[in-house]
Amino acid sequence: MSTAIVVGAGIGGITAAVALQHCGWEVTVLERAAALGEVGAGISVWPGAAAVLTELGVKGIEQAGALSGPVGLRKPSGRWLVGAADLGVELPVMIHRPRLHELITAEFGPAVTVRTGYEVKTVTQDDTGVLINDELRADLVVAADGLRSVIRTALYPQYAGPRYSGYTAYRGIADVLATDGGETWGKAQRFGVAQLIDGRAYWYATANQPAGQGGDLAAVIRQYGSWHDPIPEILAATGTALQNDIYDLPLPLVPFAAGRIALLGDAAHAMTPNMGRGACTAIEDAGALARHLTAAPDTATALTRYDAERRPAATKLVKRSRQIGQLGQLENPLARGARDALMAAGALVARGAAALRR
Template sequence: MRTAIVVGAGIGGVTAAVALQSCGWEVMVLERAPALGEVGAGISIWPGAVTVLNELGVKGIDKSGALSGPAGLRKARGSWVVAATDLGVELPVMIHRAQLHELITAEFGPAVTVRTGYKVATVSQDDDGVLVNGSLRADLLVAADGLRSVVRGALHPQYAGPQYSGYTAYRGIADIPATGGGETWGPAQRFGIAQLIDGRTYWYATANQPAGQGGDLATVIRRYGNWHDPIPELLANTRTTLQNDIYDLPLPLVPFAIGRIALLGDAAHAMTPNLGRGACTAIEDAGALARHLSGTPDPVAALAQYDAERRPIATKLVKRSRQIGRVGQLDNPAAIWLRDLLLWAGGGVTRGAAALRRKR
């Protein structure tokens, strides 16, 4: 049986393990954390990623948590800029990151082994395979070791690496359901609401600030506690919050494959969270990787095909997400007024076009 090493056991890494298992590979997952699991809050799963997970046999991803109520873009006082229905936006499945991780790892079979507490320091390859830390050998290596990937650094030492976006993010889970959802944009700040499939509400917020400044739940309440309902109630029913400065990878992205080593997820294309597609893109990477390995006997050729398919797609997402973040974090009043006007007008055009289609 062909063997693979997956470095990193986040969403992308464990999906890659299940995908490789499904096409006949024996997989060893290496995770530096002392235990297998995920931390974080909510995560959006868009249709393409749902399809991959369904094909891999992952159970429990459904639409049972769809929003009941209006969704779209609002101002801090609650007035609507544009409704999701006006833009024809399809809402994703929203699920807690830890729950999704459990659903994926539940599909691990005997072909998948996991080593936790294992730090990868060196990787090398030759014509016959790859070597990790001078002792672990396999036919293939998939690097899913995140934004500050050790493997990417080894393959591309001249690459600049992560760059700060200029804003930080706060995330939390409120132990109550919310009616409606979407995002609220204020000067240099945003707040988003989404219903999880378990009935709780995931919220997130962004704010312009220098990297490393930090913040906690009290900071979030101070900044957003006087925004429109149900934001104050959600914050009052939140016990803890996570804060992370937002980074992405500079363009052009490095090749996703060199020889028998492939980059996947944030290791390949870390993007800002403005599209909500970071983890989805990693899941789709895993599906494409397995598809090419199944269809091409030579793993080097298969990885080259994987890179040719996935890098252009990821490049567009990184660029688009970065642009949306810049627009959403505007702090100039005139620029904000123009932005909101254009979004409102765009929603009206889309709504009118939809009405015409219905009449036909």
């Protein structure tokens, strides 16, 4: 039986473990944290990722219900700029991140072994396999060890690594039903709301500030508590907020394959969260990797095909997501006015085109 080591037990890593298990591989998952699990608020599951999870037998990824109110983009006053329906935007399933992690790991079978509290320090390889910490050996290593990947750094020491976007993000879960959804764009600030499949409201906010400055729920309430309804109600129903400075990886991305090592998820293509595609792209990576390992005559060919498929797709998302963030975080009032006018005009054009098609 072919053997694989997956380094990192985030969403991408555990999906890769399940996918490799489905291909008949024996998998060891190495996780640096003391326990298996995930920290976070909401996560969007787009159709491509949902299809991969469904194929792997993961249950519970379904749309429980639609928002009862409008969804789209508006200003802090509440004035709508554009509605999702005007642009024909497909909405993802929203789920609590720890819950998604549980649903995926529930599919671990006897072919998957998990070792927690294990820190990867060295990786070496030859024509026959890969050696981790001069101790663990496998036919394949999947590096799913995140934004500051130890394995990516070892493979590509010349690569610049993570770059700061210029803004931080707050995330939280409120024990209220989200009726309206979408995002609100202000001066260098954004606030988004979505309904989770369990009925609670997931929210996120962004603000321009230097890296490392920090922040908490009280800071969010000070900055966004006077924005339009239902934002004040949602914040009042929130117990705590997570805060993370936002980074991505600079382009061009490094190759996703080197010998018998495959990069996956944030280790390969960390992107800003502006499109809600980061974890979904990692899930799609896992599905593609397993597909190529099954179809190709050998591991080297499979990884070459994996890189050829996934790197161009991820590059587009990294670039587009960063551009959206730059638009959303504009500070100059003239630039913001032009941006908002263009969005409103685009909505009118889209509505007119839709009317002509009827």
